[in-house]
Each structure stands twice: as C-alpha cells, then as structure tokens.
Amino acid sequence: MARKKLIAGNWKMNCLLEDGTALAKAVATQVKGGKFDCDFLICPPFTLLGFVKKCLRGTKIALGAQDVHFAEKGAHTGDISPLMLKDLGCSYTLIGHSERRVDHFETNELICKKAVAAHAAGLNTVICIGETGEERDAGKTIKVCQEEINGSVPDDATAKNTVIAYEPIWAIGTGKTPTAADVQEVHAAIRKALAKKLGKATANKMRILYGGSVKPSNAEELLKLPDVDGALIGGASLKADDFIGIAKNALK
Ligand code: 13P
DSSP states (O other): OOOOOEEEEEOOSOOOHHHHHHHHHHHHHHHHHSOOSSEEEEEOOGGGHHHHHHHTTTSOEEEEESOOOSSSSSSOTTOOOHHHHHHTTOOEEEEOOHHHHHHTOOOHHHHHHHHHHHHHTTOEEEEEEOOOHHHHHTTOHHHHHHHHHHHHSOTTOOTTTEEEEEOOGGGTTTSOOOOHHHHHHHHHHHHHHHHHHHOHHHHHHSEEEEESSOOHHHHHHHHTSTTOOEEEESGGGGSHHHHHHHHHHHTO
C-alpha cells in the first residue's frame, strides 16, 4: 500500500521574524518551483506561526505547531489551545517530542490527552516516540517504542489524523543515526504495535516518519526503507537547500 511521504521540518526554538520568514519564503519558492510527489510540513515556533503561514500562501506546504495544550481555553497561563492553532492556519501539531518529554516531564498519558484534544479540534498530530541511548544499549528499543505507542496514541487515531515519528533520542542533533536495517526493524515493530492497537488496515495506512540527524546525504538510504514514510527534520530544516535536498533525495 502506497503511503505518500511526508517531509516535515521542526524548527524547534530557532528563528526570529527576519530569518524565519526568509527561510519560509525560500522553502516556499523551491517547493513551488519543483515537482515533488510528497507532502511538506513546517513547524516553526509559536511566535512565527502567523507570519510563516503568510509566506506559505499558494503552496501545498502545511503549517504545524510544536506542541499544544489539551484544554479548549481557560486558566492555563502560557499555553496554547488546539483552536488557537487552527485559528492561525495550522493543520498539524507535533506532540510528545522527546525534548518536551524531558524538559516538561510530559508523560504518555498527557500526550494522549493532547492528541485527543487536537483531533477533536480538527488538527492532525505527529506523535513522537523513541528510546534513549541507555535504553538502546540495554536492548530495550522495541519495548520502549511499543509502550510509547500504547500509551501516547489515542484510540481515535486514524491514518488521516495521526502520523508517528520515530526519533531515537541519541540520534537527535548528534550526527549519529541507527543503521538502515535497525531503522527498518524498529519501524516494522511500530507498525505491528499500531496494528494491535488500531487494526491492521489503519496501521498499514499510517505514516511513520524517521527523525534524528536526517540530512541530504543520508535521506535516500533511510527514506527508501519500506516502513519509513518520511522524515522529521530538525537542524537540516533550518536551511532551505538542505530541507529541499532531503525531499529530493527521499524521492529518488
Ligand atoms: P535533528 O534533525 O537536528 O537531529 O533533530 C531531529 C528532531 O528532533 C526533529 O524533531
């Protein structure tokens, strides 16, 4: 079953108005000027969502946030609701990135609650999972991923409203990646866990992205794997040429 690849950029806590809009415009120009049989998503920081949305006008690049609160509105100082994201033109939000699991003590339970709220508001989610280096060395990679799938992915998840991103924490921003064989093995195990939870038909249609030190030079090898349906890109998404270079190599 063919799953359209999703090339997603997570800008994390980077870019101010000037460089952020310049980056978004550069990506938009390259996407408009090329023929890409894939979907694109850009997740800038909250502060730039409205500005980036304008830069992406007329392109098929989707806009996403990097996190969301589960409540509709109310007394949650500093938080952003799903409807606020919709209001700004977002169609996606990342949820459960390892940096939020670590920096903000986010649990599977909380992540699941956020996903339910995001889906109810009509947002698609990219739910992130992945093991630490210690867990990997202890041979627990697949067990950790299964637990995170079971705990973070809500029962209402469909192949339309949910994307999974497998991001081994030890590979994020380090230049290290698992071998292609390891990535395929983990993605296949994730799909199996999804099938157990959501049914085989949904699991077969759901996109599973790989994230962690993806760059133009390793994109082809990683993204041609049968269970890898795209990439969630951090550092390399901050340069338009690298981000687009990944898409080009991924589609070879
Ligand atoms: P890098 O591509 O910088 O390793 O980051 C990956 C990531 O965390 C994307 O969400």
